[in-house]
Amino acid sequence: MQQMTPAAMKAIALSDVVIGNAFYLEMLGSLLNNKQVIRSSMGKELDRAREAARLAADHNVAMVSGGDAGVYGMASIVLEIIEHEFPTQDVVVLPGVTAATAAASRLGSPLSGDYVTISLSDLLTPWEIIEKRMDLASQMGTPIALYNPKSRGRPLNLGKALNIALKYKDQETPVGIVKNVFRDGEEVLITTLGSLTENYDLVDMHSILIIGGEESRIWKEDKNVKGIITPRGYDRKYVY
Amino acid sequence: MQQMTPAAMKAIALSDVVIGNAFYLEMLGSLLNNKQVIRSSMGKELDRAREAARLAADHNVAMVSGGDAGVYGMASIVLEIIEHEFPTQDVVVLPGVTAATAAASRLGSPLSGDYVTISLSDLLTPWEIIEKRMDLASQMGTPIALYNPKSRGRPLNLGKALNIALKYKDQETPVGIVKNVFRDGEEVLITTLGSLTENYDLVDMHSILIIGGEESRIWKEDKNVKGIITPRGYDRKYVY
Numbered sequence A, B: 001m002q003q004m005t006p007a008a009m010k011a012i013a014l015s016d017v018v019i020g021n022a023f024y025l026e027m028l029g030s031l032l033n034n035k036q037v038i039r040s041s042m043g044k045e046l047d048r049a050r051e052a053a054r055l056a057a058d059h060n061v062a063m064v065s066g067g068d069a070g071v072y073g074m075a076s077i078v079l080e081i082i083e084h085e086f087p088t089q090d091v092v093v094l095p096g097v098t099a100a101t102a103a104a105s106r107l108g109s110p111l112s113g114d115y116v117t118i119s120l121s122d123l124l125t126p127w128e129i130i131e132k133r134m135d136l137a138s139q140m141g142t143p144i145a146l147y148n149p150k151s152r153g154r155p156l157n158l159g160k161a162l163n164i165a166l167k168y169k170d171q172e173t174p175v176g177i178v179k180n181v182f183r184d185g186e187e188v189l190i191t192t193l194g195s196l197t198e199n200y201d202l203v204d205m206h207s208i209l210i211i212g213g214e215e216s217r218i219w220k221e222d223k224n225v226k227g228i229i230t231p232r233g234y235d236r237k238y239v240y
Helices: A006-013 A022-032 A045-055 A075-085 A099-106 A127-140 A157-168 A193-202 B006-013 B022-032 B045-055 B075-085 B099-106 B127-140 B157-168 B193-202
Strands: A017-021 A036-040 A061-064 A115-119 A144-147 A174-179 A187-192 A207-211 A217-221 A224-229 B017-021 B036-040 B061-064 B115-119 B144-147 B174-179 B187-192 B207-211 B217-221 B224-229
Touching: A006 A022, A006 A061, A017 A022, A017 A045, A022 A036, A022 A061, A036 A045, A045 A061, A045 A075, A075 B217, A075 B224, A099 A144, A099 A174, A099 A207, A115 A127, A127 A144, A127 A157, A127 B127, A144 A157, A157 A193, A157 A207, A174 A193, A174 A224, A187 A193, A187 A224, A217 B075, A224 B075, B006 B022, B006 B061, B017 B022, B017 B045, B022 B036, B022 B061, B036 B045, B045 B061, B045 B075, B099 B144, B099 B174, B099 B207, B115 B127, B127 B144, B127 B157, B144 B157, B157 B193, B157 B207, B174 B193, B174 B224, B187 B193, B187 B224
Parallel strands: A017 A036, A017 A061, A115 A144, B017 B036, B017 B061, B115 B144
Antiparallel strands: A115 B115, A144 A207, A174 A187, A174 A207, A217 A224, B144 B207, B174 B187, B174 B207, B217 B224
16 A cells, blocks of 8 residues: 555545445455455446445545556446436545556666556457557557456457557567566566567556556666666756 | 645655755645745756756755656656765655546546657757657557647647547547646646647647547536546446
């Protein structure tokens, strides 16, 4: 909970009912004491949002979502349910540290400016759209943060996405992988776009993968790899 | 400080020296008690990073940066200085709530998935590159979060960027502007890409501007505008 904002903790503390995916509720520990806790599972997002909105008629309800609720989280689905079915219900969205920037912090500073986030999950977005976005993003020259890079149901999406990136990006482009960022079992790997296929096994749905931009480089002290730096461009403005 | 992580607060609490832009240090209040505080000004980022790295030889130094240090913040410049001039210095980057997702939370859920962040400041990035990124990002169909949308030194960049967006995006595309997000004087405005020129005055360098994606819509209760929703795509998977 070292990465959870006081505003989010306070919202949970003030609620009577806490609802969310069991995986995220697990992390809240004693914050859940003396509250009604509703553990939901993946794939049940619509039911979960409807249940939260229904209970909010006479309870303070906190919907817990991973990272930042507004990025691949529960905010949009809760608002859609409220819009369609509970239009007078009050709701407040609180931001959090999103997985892309959390992962970036463990890699040094690979984003440092303009960047793109793309999820490789085609459960909710058609694969053709993901490919189109990946193609345009790879032409931008910025870093790309990939969410949901691999899962059992879609083992090949990552390989396809990397092949698109390789149409425009050099083999030596730095790539950082962070699995379980700020959670038990955190793992960090720094490699290059050309060598990534050898490290596929580390990548799963709890990983964030950051592909560097045109100016990203691997940061070393002697021969030790310390991280990835994407310069902000101060070298264009000043001389070191 | 309701949006600052416990990890960041703890890092400051454990430091002897706190250094940063005076604007951000101002917000830390009593966290700065009994510490050496070095207030730096905009444009002095390189000196600030060097001073922090130099002092770190015999102090615990906290560099404070706005929002998430790894996104348009001080992380990259500090790491570059360490890489070049203080290669054995230990450093840890801590993530935060970045301005794009903070602003998004005040607008409802306008990002909700894949998105692009672009800064319109051409102090560190040549304008041609910004225009190219803006063009490609507008073709992606995702929301775009614009940082540094306007300042006295570059009053015309925003208009140029919006004209690029209008090559691909509908006039009715929702646009949200949040000025001073989670700070004194916060203002929120929801409009459309076609009507934005009438609201230029609100936009300044303390604003974040979010341009909706293909599926983004303005969320209303009766005639009251409540926010912007970018659906995640559950409507493609389930029937409401």
